Amino acid sequence: MTRVETIVSTAINLALDVATAEVTAAFRAAEIRTILLKGAALRDWPSPSPTRRSVDVDLLVPPDRFNDAESVLKRLGFESRALDGLPYDRPVPAHAWSRGDHGAKVDLHRNIIGVGASPEVTWTILAAHTAVLDLGTTKVDALAPAARAMHVALHAAQHGNKQAPTLRDLQRAVDALPLELWADAAAIAAQLDASHAFAAGLRLVPSGAAIASALRLSFAQTTDVALMAATSPNMARGFAWLDNLAGPRAKGYFIARKLIPPRDWLRAWSPLARRGRLGLAATYVWRPVWLLVHAGPGFVAWRRARRAARA
Incomplete structure (x- = not known):
């Protein structure tokens, strides 16, 4: 990495550290405990990596305070980019929040991808495995x-x-x-x-x-x-989820809502959909085309992975 890239990475990391301190302080004021999952928690651990560049702030919160935490983010000027809420869809372990398309980004977690336990169990176990991390003048809980x-x-x-x-x-x-x-x-x-x-x-x-x-x-x-x-390609995990859905009604509804999702979901999925009515209309036209383009590679990857898992 060049000196210029190192300087850029440092500047980005500092900006995210400021956002981390701001958000965790606001959560603390609302009596919501948080656990920092990545970002500054990995930059100097287990060995220094000054060129490691973070892209967002990942925070795990108690599942029973998840809605309260989202309300705090709204008050701080963040907008939701959450891709969930579709009937029969895969549960989303985190909601993405951002200040505009180019501002600070926060991934608010109630669970972690790869974990099979419920959000409640995940929080109980991980909350017992934390360590205090100094982030400038702010102290945050990170994973031990x-x-x-x-x-x-x-x-x-x-x-x-x-x-x-x-x-x-x-x-x-x-x-x-x-x-x-x-x-x-x-x-x-x-x-x-x-x-x-x-x-x-x-x-x-x-x-x-x-x-x-x-x-x-x-x-x-x-x-x-x-x-x-x-x-694996886009949509491969979607085919795996579709395969596990029980009954034709659930499968049919899942496919239909993926083809024609609600407006808020589409705005979270595509920046174009956030550009007024014309942008939203264009995204509705583009959505089936995108699915068609990615369906073939995703289906092939899913079939291959399913055979390997059964072997």
Whole structure:
């Protein structure tokens, strides 16, 4: 990375740290506890990485305070970019919020991708595995080392084998952390019903695969985890979800609402839809075309992953 890129990364990180401090302070004033999942929590852990660039603020909050937390973000000037609310659709573990299209972005989590446990169980377990992080003059709760290592592996699994930044985070962690800590991370993953994603994430780098072997982690994968770890095309996980829906009514309604979603969903999906009535109309025309273009590769990837999971 060049000096200019380093300066840009530092500036972006500082801006996000300011946003993190602002948002966590507002949540604290509303008596909402938060846990910082990434960002500053990974920049200097487990080894310094001054060129690591964050793109948003990821915060886990208690599920029973999730709506309250969203109200706080609204008061701070953030707008929702949440892609959920469609009948029979996959539950979304986090809602995206941003100040305009180019301002600070917050991912508000009630759960984590790769975790099979309920949001309530996830919060109870992870809230017991936190450490205080100094963020300038502000103190925030972040995941403690074992839970943080677990999340690094889950995040790598989520983005798969072609996402360089998450693989770099994983590589730094497996190079620096002892096997005993990875054993603790595996135990937390098991409590969260996240063992498949944890093992798949570790195995995305050779030294991580060695740790997975030393811990005797299973090679078994669900179709969904296999799709994530392989960085599968758009819509592949959608076909997996559709396959698991029970009955023709649920499947038909799911397909129909994906083709013609509500306006608010479409505005969250596409910046074009947020440009007045003409932009919204154009996005409604574009949506079926986009689905058609991505359906073929997604279907093929899903069939391949399903066969592998059943093998």
